[in-house]
Amino acid sequence: MRLPSLISAATAALSLFFGASPSSAAAIMSPHDAASPxxxxxxxxxQSLFTFKYSTPNPDPSNWIAVYQSYYGGPxxxxFVAGSLDWSYAPDATGKVLVDVSNLSPGFYKAYFLAKGGYQWLSKPIDVIIPGSGPIEFVTDRIITQNARQGSPFKAKLGRLIANPKDNATQFTKVTSYGTxxxxxxxxxxxxxxxxxxxxDxxxxxxxxxxxxxxATIxxxxxxxxxxxxLVEEIKVMSYNMWFxxxxxxxxxxKQIRFLVNINVDIVGVQESWNGQATRLAQALGWYYWQSPNEVGIISRYPIVETFPEQSAGGSIRIELDGRESQLIMWNVHLGFDPYGPYDFCYDHMPLAQVLNREYQSKRTPQIMEIVSAMQDxxxxxxxIxxxxxxxxxxxSHLxxxxxxxxxxxxxxxxxxxxxxxxxQSGLIDSFREAHPDPNAEPGITWSPIYLDNNGRPEPLDRIDFVYHKGQSLKVLRSETIVAGEPAAEPNHQDNEWTTDHAVVMTTYKVERSDRRAEL
Structure with a gap:
């Protein structure tokens, strides 16, 4: 795979998350005080962005105000979670301070007033916005929400679907009134x-x-x-490698939010979601989320009610589609990338036994054994469920x-x-092959829509992203691999509508009522 050659570029792209901050120091408030700083x-x-007004009964030369992404890094x-994007000292009892954010992109951020070069709050954090240029707009022109049901409370959020926010004063109103x-x-x-x-409806x-x-309207x-x-009779489940x-x-x-809204997916397992990227997507969509401390996550329209112990290559959660009447256990994983088996075969012409041995060296074999073992109950x-x-x-896949x-x-x-x-072998079903049994007729390639040439050699194209399932209440209606638009091949990918180097795989399931109810 191409990950080693991209590490330096990705590190630069994500370096904002690891900016400078003052040295750590002792906290000055008790736990009771910390609850209500x-x-x-x-x-x-x-005033110039961001100029903050602040006050504290505990002035100190090393008190500071820091700006973080709204979805990751803040304390x-x-x-400590990660370094701030930008910061300035705020030493007085009352005052104003400028935190220069001219190098940051338009969007949603969070500001913290912190004590003595450390991470204890001196005030509650606040949401702030760096405005974009031009008029306000939505990322898409229409959205289908999660299901509602007669007699049951419903809630959905649209506030973060703004593509060009101005400030926190944006107001939303209902234009159509008939039947609503x-x-x-x-x-x-x-x-x-x-x-x-x-x-x-x-x-x-x-x-x-x-x-x-x-x-703008939506x-x-x-x-x-x-x-x-x-409440839920069909669900669309996706595996989505986000590519750093x-x-x-x-x-x-x-582009990511527009794709997810337009495809009307319900649950997404994301990989390469370092530094809170699953949280970012879920906040924009108004969804529930689980973000691993590593680089996998799950976002869902429907409530995530339990998380389970994480494994080395992934983790799992429990989702309630319709309270205890309809639930599912969702696992999401990202297995090791190097060495890569198709390269071993196609470029180095290794024998089968050697390739299988290198599958173990890549950690994929022990990782999937660990995952399947953890799934047994x-x-x-x-x-x-x-x-x-x-x-x-x-x-x-061997299929x-x-x-x-x-x-x-x-x-x-x-x-x-x-x-x-x-x-x-553990009883899971490959949903794509369930829908498309003939790999010649429908290969389902997910690697790669943009990596087509490998140092003058054709890139081996394969299906390496999967949606598996087990359970009598899930019936595969369809399964497909998807990209948005017509992505240009690397290295001319920067302006693509499609933001990743994989195609996604999405399976639509019919959800039938189980004859039995699990006692949790």
Whole structure:
């Protein structure tokens, strides 16, 4: 794979997360005080960005104000997570200070007033925005929310779907009124309400108006289920390698959100989501999320109610699609990338035994063995609570490398790739091959839509991203590999609408009611 050659570029792209900060020092407030810090912090509107007004009863020469991404890096637990993007000292009891953010991109950020060069709060943090140029706009022109149900409270958030925010004064209003009496819309873009017994699928238009007078609209559809019916009867599940969070492509955030909204996916397992990228996506969409301390995460329209112990290459959560009536266990993994088996075969012409030995050296084999072992309890109860496994496995499938497909694989026939053998032996089903049994007719290539040449040699093209499942309540309706637009090949990828070097795989499941109910 190409990861080693991209490390330096990605490090530069993500370096904002590891900026400077004052040296650490002792805290000055008790835990009780920390819950309600006595200081204040506010943006001085109309002054250079960001000019802050602050006050504290505990002045100190090393008190400081720091700006972080809204989704990652800040000391949310009053402990170091990552370096600030920019900062300045705020030594007085009251005063103003400029934190120069001229090198940062437009978007949402969070500011912290911190004590004595450390990370204990002197005030509650505040949300701040670096405005973009031009009028306000939404990332897309329409959105379908998660399902609502007659008689049940509903909530969805639109406030972070603004592609060109101005400040925190943007107000949202409902334009269409007919048939939307049950829908409430707050000024911050939060939709709430309870559909009545006569309410059906609800469509309306929302208008966002910025402080500069510019405005934009988005069409909203809320699917409404009848009282007593299952809330969720279909789900779309995706495996999505973000390629260093998407940072190799310009305007990656808006492009990613536009893609996820337009494809109307429900649950996404993301890989290469370093530094809170899963959190970023979920905040923009108003979804639930789990972000590993490493580089995998899961985002979901529906509530994430439990997380389980993480393994070396991934982790798992429990999602309630419809309370305890309909749940699933979701795993997401990213297996080791080097050495890469198709290179061993196609470039170095290694024998099968040597390649399989190198699969173990890559850590993929021990990683998938560890994952499958950790899944055993959930798999044994999958007819009560179904199990889904997504991931970038960095290896093909034995269902694809067969005697019938050897022409597509450098003349090699059947290969028992361990990273697919172990999941299937454990009872998991490869959803893409369930929908497309013939790998010659539908190879399902996910690596790579942009890496086509490898030092003058054709890049081996393979399906290395997967959505597996087990459980009688999940039925595959369709499965597909997807890219947005027509991505230009590397190195001319910076302006692509598609922000990653993988295609995604997305499976649509019919969710049937289980005959049994799990007791948790």
């Amino acid at each position: 006595p200081g204040t912090l506010a943006l001085d509107v109309g 949310v637990e009053q402990e 009496d049950w829908v409430n819309l707050s000024k911050d873009g939060t939709i709430s309400g309870t559909p009545g017994k006569k309410d059906k 609800t469509n309306f238009v929302v208008k966002a108006t910025a402080s500069d007078g510019s405005s 069409k909203v559809q809320i699917p409404v289920r009848k009282a007593g019916e299952p 969070g998407g940072t190799n492509v310009k305007d990656y955030h808006n 959930a798999l044994s109860e999958a007819d009560d 179904p199990v889904i496994l997504t991931g970038d496995f960095n290896a093909p 694809d490398w067969t005697e019938a497909t050897k022409k597509a694989h450098c003349g090699y026939g059947f290969v028992p790739w361990p990273s697919s053998e172990f999941p299937i």
